[in-house]
Each structure stands twice: as structure tokens, then as C-alpha cells.
Amino acid sequence: xxxxxxxxxxxxxxxxxxxxxxxxxxxxxxxxxxxxxxxxxxxxxxxxxxxxxxxxxxxxxxxxxxxxxxxxxxxxxxxxxxxxxxxxxxxxxxxxxxxxxxxxxxxxxxxxxxx
Amino acid sequence: xxxxxxxxxxxxxxxxxxxxxxxxxxxxxxxxxxxxxxxxxxxxxxxxxxxxxxxxxxxxxxxxxxxxxxxxxxxxxxxxxxxxxxxxxxxxxxxxxxxxxxxxxxxxxxxxxxx
Numbered sequence: 001x002x003x004x005x006x007x008x009x010x011x012x013x014x015x016x017x018x019x020x021x022x023x024x025x026x027x028x029x030x031x032x033x034x035x036x037x038x039x040x041x042x043x044x045x046x047x048x049x050x051x052x053x054x055x056x057x058x059x060x061x062x063x064x065x066x067x068x069x070x071x072x073x074x075x076x077x078x079x080x081x082x083x084x085x086x087x088x089x090x091x092x093x094x095x096x097x098x099x100x101x102x103x104x105x106x107x108x109x110x111x112x113x114x115x
Numbered sequence: 116x117x118x119x120x121x122x123x124x125x126x127x128x129x130x131x132x133x134x135x136x137x138x139x140x141x142x143x144x145x146x147x148x149x150x151x152x153x154x155x156x157x158x159x160x161x162x163x164x165x166x167x168x169x170x171x172x173x174x175x176x177x178x179x180x181x182x183x184x185x186x187x188x189x190x191x192x193x194x195x196x197x198x199x200x201x202x203x204x205x206x207x208x209x210x211x212x213x214x215x216x217x218x219x220x221x222x223x224x225x226x227x228x229x230x
Contacts, residue, residue: 004157035218043204045158045221091157102171103219105157 003027004094006106013082014114021077021109023092029053034068034075035093039108045091051075082113117141119222121207127228128197135193136225140209147190148219149182150206151175158206158221164190165212197229 005024013019025034036048049059051068059066063080079086089108096102120139128134140147145166150158161180162172166187176182179197184190194201204224210217 044223
């Protein structure tokens with residue numbers, strides 16, 4: 001079973017629009033971590049954020065914000081006022097403490113920001 | 116602070132040939148991971164090292180694959196008798212052991228094409 005589901009395969013938005021990337025995860029652990037990574041066309045995965053399962057506070061970093069809701073097992077990522085440089089594939093990942101902190105990646109959402 | 120580096124960035128080989136990839140982690144990181152990523156998928160775990168010890172291998176890592184990290188610094192991933200199904204991006208990541216899930220910092224990857 002897929003532990004991390006990113007149902008949106010591809011999204012296109014016009015520059016300056018807001019966009020939300022969905023991530024739904026599945027785990028039986030009470031202690032786990034959630035991550036978002038960005039993979040631009042160059043190929044290198046860039047770390048964006050890590051949250052632990054005990055911290056449901058939403059986080060904002062510039063134009064990026066994250067909404068963690070344990071009740072719905074979701075960890076969604078919103079980009080406000082999107083820019084062309086935001087075009088990339090975004091991956092959500094889950095790490096479970098009881099399985100040796102193994103990373104489980106979703107299949108990614110490809111975001112295209114049209115100028 | 117230099118990031119994770121990988122060499123080569125691209126490799127084209129004929130089926131049946133052996134290939135070797137190198138990864139240099141962030142210098143103070145004691146954990147090193149290898150992942151494989153195919154088109155449209157998230158990275159899949161292959162193996163990881165803590166210092167020079169190889170602690171875990173995925174079932175994806177067939178007998179044709181071998182990884183080493185002889186001095187606990189750089190690592191090599193060798194694929195023997197390559198097959199077309201081995202064509203993928205091979206990603207290396209490193210992290211610093213600490214409590215909780217360590218953030219993986221990824222290199223730019225080596226794209227392997229087996230013809």
C-alpha cells in the first residue's frame with residue numbers, strides 16, 4: 001500500500017496565482033516525520049521542510065506555507081503568488097521512527113507556473 | 116559548505132557492461148543513502164551506510180548491485196551486467212545522525228541510460 005499519496009500528478013497555474021499541493025499519508029506509528037522536497041529540472045532534490053507528528057502548528061516561510069492535519073492525515077503545501085521559478089516536481093515524504101526512519105516518497109506533483 | 120556531489124552526472128552504457136558511480140557526502144555527515152528514481156516516480160531506497168557500515172539494503176538491490184563506503188567518507192555504487200531496466204536516476208543523499216528523522220540532503224544524481 002502506498003504510504004504517501006500525492007493525487008495531483010500535474011498542476012499548471014498562471015504566475016501570481018496561489019496553488020496548493022496535496023499530500024496524504026498513512027502510518028500506524030505515533031511518532032513520525034513529514035517532509036517536502038522540491039526537484040527542479042536540474043534534478044537535485046532540495047529540502048523544504050520537516051515536521052514531526054507532535055507538532056501540528058502550521059508553518060509559513062515566505063511564500064510557502066504548510067498545513068498539517070493529523071485528523072485527515074494530510075500535510076498540504078501552499079505556494080502563494082507563484083513564480084516561474086517555482087516550476088518543479090514537489091515530493092512529499094514520510095519517515096516512521098519504528099521502521100528505522102526509512103523515507104517513503106510520494107510520486108510527486110509536477111507544478112508548471114506559466115508566465 | 117559544499118553539498119553532496121555525484122560523479123558522473125550522466126552515464127550511457129551498453130547492456131551487459133559494468134558501471135560505477137561515486138558519491139561524496141557533506142563532510143560532517145555520517146550517514147549516506149542511495150536511492151533510485153525512475154520517470155514519474157519518487158526516489159526509492161536502495162541502501163544506506165552509517166560511517167563505513169552498510170546497515171540496510173532494499174529488496175530492490177539485486178545481486179548485481181553492490182555499494183561500498185570504505186573509509187566512511189565517499190561511497191561507490193556498482194552495477195554489474197547492466198540491464199535496460201537499470202536505466203534510472205541514481206541519487207545519493209547524506210545526513211547527520213541525530214534524534215528523530217534526519218533530513219536527507221541530496222546530490223544532483225547520476226542518470227544512467229542502458230542501451
